[in-house]
Amino acid sequence: MPLILLAEDETAIAQSVLFALRAEGWQAEHLLLGGQVLPRLRQGGVDVLILDVGLPDISGFEVCRALRAESDVPVIFLTARDGELDRVLGLELGGDDYVAKPFSPRELVARVRARLRRSAPFRTEGWRVYGRFAIDEAGHRIRFDERLLELTRYEYGLLAALLARPGAVLSRAQLMDRVWENAPDSSDRTVDTHVKTLRAKLRDAGADFEAIKTHRGLGYALETGERG
Ligand code: CA
Numbered sequence: 001m002p003l004i005l006l007a008e009d010e011t012a013i014a015q016s017v018l019f020a021l022r023a024e025g026w027q028a029e030h031l032l033l034g035g036q037v038l039p040r041l042r043q044g045g046v047d048v049l050i051l052d053v054g055l056p057d058i059s060g061f062e063v064c065r066a067l068r069a070e071s072d073v074p075v076i077f078l079t080a081r082d083g084e085l086d087r088v089l090g091l092e093l094g095g096d097d098y099v100a101k102p103f104s105p106r107e108l109v110a111r112v113r114a115r116l117r118r119s120a121p122f123r124t125e126g127w128r129v130y131g132r133f134a135i136d137e138a139g140h141r142i143r144f145d146e147r148l149l150e151l152t153r154y155e156y157g158l159l160a161a162l163l164a165r166p167g168a169v170l171s172r173a174q175l176m177d178r179v180w181e182n183a184p185d186s187s188d189r190t191v192d193t194h195v196k197t198l199r200a201k202l203r204d205a206g207a208d209f210e211a212i213k214t215h216r217g218l219g220y221a222l223e224t225g226e227r228g
Contacts, residue, residue, distance in 0.1 A: 020105030131224025
């Protein structure tokens with residue numbers, strides 16, 4: 001489970017960000033001061049750092065400059081100022097992305113997800129097995145019963161999103177967010193259509209049970225099936 005570290009001194013903002021991160025099934029930790037960031041990073045396990053620029057003790061820019069000497073953790077800056085200068089400065093100091101306040105937690109979550117995806121090949125090399133499924137995230141491949149599924153980009157994304165949390169019910173909106181974030185002309189029906197084609201492909205691959213379960217009014221969940 002990815003761990004996101006948030007350094008933010010405004011508690012109202014921090015609470016809504018932490019809530020949004022945890023709703024994704026991620027772990028989220030919160031620090032109030034810039035001086036706490038490096039000691040925490042040294043303990044390890046942090047996948048993405050969300051760093052407020054306007055921290056009370058040390059600015060987020062200074063924190064980033066200091067941590068880049070020893071860490072390549074992805075850094076997303078939060079700032080109250082929507083200045084081009086800040087954006088450029090933040091990226092020059094080793095930041096990876098930048099979100100200006102006020103922002104929607106949903107937008108921030110999408111940025112975090114993009115960072116996680118970018119670093120995913122280093123963490124998930126090779127196949128991971130879930131019941132009768134196996135996924136190779138770096139290679140964008142999914143197998144069912146050792147059989148490689150021939151999937152379109154969106155079918156792969158949809159099945160990968162469901163496989164990330166087997167059994168968990170994901171709403172159409174959550175699936176849209178994850179899989180179709182850069183496709184503005186898609187609708188809720190898009191998810192249903194792709195579920196249909198995925199089910200057909202799974203049946204062709206020999207699935208003798210309904211792996212993708214419909215939960216009426218809620219969304220979809222994946223049953224991975226028993227091995228053997
Ligand atoms: Ca602040």
